[in-house]
Amino acid sequence: MNRLYIVSSGAGGVHYITPEARRAIAECEVVVSYTKYARELKSILEDKEVYTSGMTHEIERCTQAIEYAKQGKTTCIISNGDANVFGMATLIVELIDEKNLWDSIELISLPGVTSFLAAASKVGAPVSQDFAIISLSDRLTDINLIDKRVKSTLECDFVMGIYNPKSKKRILPYQNFLARLDEVEEKIAIIAQDVGRDEKENITITTTTELIKEDINHEKVGMNTIIIICNSNTKLTKNGLVLTPRGYLNKYETSGELK
Amino acid sequence: MNRLYIVSSGAGGVHYITPEARRAIAECEVVVSYTKYARELKSILEDKEVYTSGMTHEIERCTQAIEYAKQGKTTCIISNGDANVFGMATLIVELIDEKNLWDSIELISLPGVTSFLAAASKVGAPVSQDFAIISLSDRLTDINLIDKRVKSTLECDFVMGIYNPKSKKRILPYQNFLARLDEVEEKIAIIAQDVGRDEKENITITTTTELIKEDINHEKVGMNTIIIICNSNTKLTKNGLVLTPRGYLNKYETSGELK
Numbered sequence: 289m290n291r292l293y294i295v296s297s298g299a300g301g302v303h304y305i306t307p308e309a310r311r312a313i314a315e316c317e318v319v320v321s322y323t324k325y326a327r328e329l330k331s332i333l334e335d336k337e338v339y340t341s342g343m344t345h346e347i348e349r350c351t352q353a354i355e356y357a358k359q360g361k362t363t364c365i366i367s368n369g370d371a372n373v374f375g376m377a378t379l380i381v382e383l384i385d386e387k388n389l390w391d392s393i394e395l396i397s398l399p400g401v402t403s404f405l406a407a408a409s410k411v412g413a414p415v416s417q418d419f420a421i422i423s424l425s426d427r428l429t430d431i432n433l434i435d436k437r438v439k440s441t442l443e444c445d446f447v448m449g450i451y452n453p454k455s456k457k458r459i460l461p462y463q464n465f466l467a468r469l470d471e472v473e474e475k476i477a478i479i480a481q482d483v484g485r486d487e488k489e490n491i492t493i494t495t496t497t498e499l500i501k502e503d504i505n506h507e508k509v510g511m512n513t514i515i516i517i518c519n520s521n522t523k524l525t526k527n528g529l530v531l532t533p534r535g536y537l538n539k540y541e542t543s544g545e546l547k
Numbered sequence: 548m549n550r551l552y553i554v555s556s557g558a559g560g561v562h563y564i565t566p567e568a569r570r571a572i573a574e575c576e577v578v579v580s581y582t583k584y585a586r587e588l589k590s591i592l593e594d595k596e597v598y599t600s601g602m603t604h605e606i607e608r609c610t611q612a613i614e615y616a617k618q619g620k621t622t623c624i625i626s627n628g629d630a631n632v633f634g635m636a637t638l639i640v641e642l643i644d645e646k647n648l649w650d651s652i653e654l655i656s657l658p659g660v661t662s663f664l665a666a667a668s669k670v671g672a673p674v675s676q677d678f679a680i681i682s683l684s685d686r687l688t689d690i691n692l693i694d695k696r697v698k699s700t701l702e703c704d705f706v707m708g709i710y711n712p713k714s715k716k717r718i719l720p721y722q723n724f725l726a727r728l729d730e731v732e733e734k735i736a737i738i739a740q741d742v743g744r745d746e747k748e749n750i751t752i753t754t755t756t757e758l759i760k761e762d763i764n765h766e767k768v769g770m771n772t773i774i775i776i777c778n779s780n781t782k783l784t785k786n787g788l789v790l791t792p793r794g795y796l797n798k799y800e801t802s803g804e805l806k
Contacts, residue, residue: 296668299658304565306557306660314724347795347803370660372667378675378793381784386801390786399558399668401565401629401658408631409658416637418696419689420679420705428794429676437677437703444696446679525640527649534637534686536606542645544606 289394291315292357293364294380296371296400300484301328304401310365314399320353321366328485329366337361350379357393370402374423374451389462403514404449409478410491412529414518416480417437417449424461434461438468442517447532450515459504467504469496469517476523479508490515493530551616552623553639555630555659559743560587565658571623571657576660579612580625587744588625596620609638616652629661632671633710649765662773663708666739669750671788673737673777678706683713683720693720697727701776706791707773718763725762728755728776735782735789736776738767752789 293312298304310332313319319333323340326333339356341349353365368374377397380430384393408415420441426434441448454462469475475496482488492508496517499506509515522532541547552571557563565781569591572578578585578592582599585592600608612624626634636656638678667674679700685693700707713721728734734755741747751767755776758765768774781791800806 294668296664298565303567304561304658306565308562345803347801351801351803370664370668370676372664372672374793377672378669378791379795381672381788381790382792382796383801385786385788385790386796388785390784391779397672399563399660399664402664403599405555405629405631405658405661409629409636409656413631413640413656415631416633418679418681418693420677420700422677424785428798433704434677437705440699440703441679444699445692446696461717472553497736520569525644525649526647527644529640529644531640531644532637533641534633536638537641537645539687540606542606542610542642544604544610 289359290360290392290526291362291394291396292353294367294371294377294395294397296369296398297325297329298401298484299369299403299406300482301486302332303484304406306398306400309398309400311404315362317361318356318363318365320349320356320363322349325366325368335494346376346379350376352384354381354383354387354389354393358389370400371397372399373402373421379387388394403483404516406483407491407514407516410480410483411478411493412525412531414516414522414530414532415447416532416534417447419449421449421451423451424465425452425458426461431461435464436454437467438465442468442472445519447519448517450517452511453509453513453515454504455511463504466500470500473520475520476518478530480514481508482512483514493528549616549619549651550621550653550655551612553630553656554623555626555628555634555657556584556588557660557743558628558662558665560745561590561600561740562743563665565657568657568659574621575623576620576624577615578625579608579615579622584625585628588649605635605638608663609642612639613642613646613648613652617648624799629659630656631658632661634679637801662742663775665742666737666750666773666775669739669742670737670752671784671790673775673781673789673791674706675791675793676706676778678708680708680710682710683724684711684717685720690720694723694727697724701727701731703773706777706778707776711770712768712772712774713763714770722763725759729759732779733778735777739773740767741771742773752787
């Protein structure tokens, strides 16, 4: 049967690509990708027919990938990070279902390292506890629902990961987000740009107070940014890393004995 | 300087281990790991000094890993899935900070594929929208806070990922969780056991109604289980996969044109 892979390539370039993702790409005749990601993966896309298109052309790319698979070419569509985290998985499944092609395409989806966790690994141990991941893009989600989720995540003291905080044209959800941060106590925040992209990667440890102060003009907050808002227990270590304790040392001695 | 790696090995065995995680292990003289994970990674641990211990001995393992690094041996501590998702990252950072060893140990943390996303990839595209990850273990987290987070996650229509749902001795948080599911409309649920472990992997697509009906005796819910509760838009595809649409096809034609 014709095979279509959804390949999660991990955050950034080729640091995080899994063995099975790499095998899948090697097996494919055609690779479909957002232009930028194809450029980053160039070293492993040699000898492939590569179809690329730009941002917001997701439907076009998915349709094209499905078309190649229908033609009998083993195909993969690349999703940066993990395909289930605001990536290509849902649209591929939705379109195959819409066109009812399940009898002619074998679909295999492969997970990856999502940017939130890649960013977290770079600054110590900021997560460790329950967390919620929210995209501030209101292109497809009601802005009031986004706001409700942000508010509730803060009230429940979740660690929060923000994807797609703002773009040049999309400011209001980010303003709402800052307003919610202003309603609660100051927390440690991490701003991560281009995680996993060697030379561009830029990670800043800051606070919600600073985020609010910089408002919508924050030069480090844009389309390629992940923001992590830590919880009320998060602190800085003696060397300035971020630590959200899970609670072990409240209950146990460092020897492992119960207190 | 002495180097200590926190290596996220990805969900399950060796499917998801990233190139940088593999390189880190290759560089190490000593590997510290929960016994089971060391067994699964056996093929890449040859020629290493391996220190293992069982469940609940996290402090012991971390202390030992730090001790090896202090002795000048390049060391890694293995965390299954991602080290920031209920893994070893926080405890290592906390202990190094407590002992103030930042001047003598260079700590490098590497992210991985977390089980929630590995499980999601196996059943279609169940996530796609905002999600929250909650551990039901009340060993280190107040049971009322867990309950508050579950309730709020359902009210905000997040996709929800549950880690550590129950063990033989820890039943009450799971009962509370089922009671919260019973307060909202039926949703699609996924039960994933041993994701990424070839022969043991067992993934079931079910509903919250079924979960509630089976109560605490559900034979598929235990320590190695991840549960995904989908959101109110999630549906089954024509071939029985799980699809949480992101909303593209409400707004765009399948041709990509705006409706």
